[in-house]
Amino acid sequence: MENLKTKNLTIHGISMPKLGLGTFRMQGDACRTAVESALSLGYRHIDTAEMYANEEPIGAAIAGAGVPRGELHVTTKVWHENLAPDAIRRAFDASLNKLRLDHVDLYLVHWPSRNANWPGVFETLMKLKEEGRTRAIGVANFNTALLKLAVEEIRAPIACNQVEYHVMLDQSKVIDYLAAKSIPLVAYCPLAQGRVASDPVLGEIGRKHNATAAQVALNWLLGQKGVAAIPKASRRESQQANLDALKIALDDDDRRKIATLRKDGRCVNPGFAPAWD
Template sequence: MQQITVDGTTVPALGFGTSGMDTDDERYRAVSAALDAGYRHVDTAQMYESESAVGDAMGDSGIDREEVFVTTKLLGENRAHDAVIESTRDSLDRLDTEYVDLLLIHSPDQEVAHEETLDAMNELVEEGTVENIGVSNFSVEETRAAIEHSDAPILTNQVEYNVHERRDDLLSLCLDEDVMLTAYSPLGVGDCLDNEVVTGIADDHDKTAAQVAIRWLLQQPLVSPIPMSSNPEHVRANADVFDFELTDDEMRDLFAIGGDLDDDLAGKLGL
């Protein structure tokens, strides 16, 4: 499995998302299928109500805890200092683990100042129950402010990112600051799969459109896609993306779907 190294922390580049599933049984089966398919990076959140299923699936998988990189996120109402501490301990109980690899602020649109939340998250890093911290859905300015305030490095900003939904300014900042960009909805809730450019490149490589869309993300430095599916066949297919490579021309064609690529960012991407 391809890895991303951020400030000395190694993260499996391809992750598995767990949002949008309706029942614990569906979540458990999906995560179990993902672990069986070779995923070793699992994304959950207090809001998704999938932490227990993730913990159960990991426990039943027989895979050593240290081999799976687990991310969870704070619910909006758990942003105040004490709520950060208490809710994270609850998350650990649900996940049946002594630590999480990554804890994120789920959304910037809350009443509690980011600084208060980050200070509490830093305390959890110091005590060892959280290995790394980050943010989600933060703007460029909010991400920069979090980097400047936090003693612990901001490992990632998790945002929607796909061929239709580009994040050029944010990606440029991440590359400059050594921050991973975690890409949720890497298939655009499926709307990337009907694009003629994507399907044409997929045909050329004898791959699916989904595999091409995921591969496009994986070939960008510091980008980690986290596709989600409860269909075991799709789960396995989305992981089968390491036996082919997109050319620079194909990468540029896929970027062009979302508009012109800034010359400065193109240079940082080697395109």
Template sequence: MSSDDIDAFTPDSCPTTSGMPMLGLGTWQNTDAQQCAESIQTALESGYRHIDTAQAYENESAVGEGIARAAVDREEVFLATKVWISNLAHGDVLETAKASLDRLGVDYVDLLYVHWPARSYDPDPTLSAFSTLYEEGLIRNVGVSNFLPEQLETALEVCDAPILANQVELHPLLPQSDIRTACEEHDVEVVAYSPLARGDVFEQPEIQAIAEKHGVSEAQVSLAWLREKGITAIPKATGSDHIRDNWRSLALDLETADIDRIDGIDERTRVVDPDFGPWNR
């Protein structure tokens, strides 16, 4: 990596919301330990300061290795992980969250999510464990993921610790207006996973046209659209070219007409749709 690559964009280029950088690196399916660690190191040394993983990704050790290798202080990195649906009983939350910290090689995480409101999730005992971890300083923020508006409201009622964010699939083909409205009403940040719909957004003529107009990639257009909506995005990328291309989306300012054109896309696609998803119950 040349100094020019690193200096092209700085961490200061990335806006934050509630202390959370609005562009991060997702690591789902990045299970090759060496590649994962290299991706994390590349991202951090390119300017990223938000890294997202999960117990279910089975790469927390590699993520921790990448953070340790990077020439970036741990305190500068906003690190998030998630508790899997089989570990959401009160005692299991406490035990497995501490195991996640050990695998990551850190004393705390900046954000710990309930990965899905499914299986062993029970609002009171689950979230009381999260509150305990918050009080002990092992997590800096509580988050939920894949919560529908009514589930978010229940979580806010029972959780003693403040809930920072709801992480959901969100992109131009799944804008999630109801969830965004509920989060805005309760001052909860929205974090978008699969923000490029696993590449499906690249095939949209509207996004292709806007990308051509600005001389940028379709990925940059989609990520800039999310940022304009006040949404944090955590696109997965493993290769250095994609990692840096996504980062350059921070330099793209979409015009109002561009945003309106993307808002007008009619196609709806959900790329993550497990049977236990709350919308399937």
């Protein structure tokens, strides 16, 4: 298991904190307040997307926080309906403007599109990288077939694949592929949209470590080599609890118990999703 004192993943010139703040469904002033809180607690990895419609409040929070830009990792994403080269550039310009930044650290394809011209998509993303407007590029919700296309055929410098991953969902095929290519996995919905909190097995392990079931689930993820996680947490108490999850030391017996949990609990599966592995 990875030493949790090593709290950053480094690839293609970026250093991404293993624990970040997810912001899906955060809006307006509440979003700005949540990001301000997270930054004040020490979070340095903020994840957003054009589809979340919250880049403006996040930009305001970053501008007001006074954190040196070089210490901050900001990810945003282009929606699957905007994957034509011109549309990518328009979406990127709009995101950068709303975030009040001169560059982002990571720009992702949010979801694959069945009719995307992938060489054209990645050529456009790589140009944005060459221009210094994003420090790295990557993908989200790619299955292994799409990853092979991007990494092996197009040879795009993919810095991560962001997918749903938690103790209740098997992602071994994607993980094995990414690990073989030394590409990080960024886990969204790392707490299974709250379902881990009531799991009796995780609760039992938590009591042993004076921790919550959610902290156990998050620690299990972050203890894996090459895995980062971006739990959504709008309340300061939840943000701190997620930071404190890094302090737990799970043992082999704990991990054996976690391995017995059902692994078919996918939370996010829209109609435009690819065929999952």
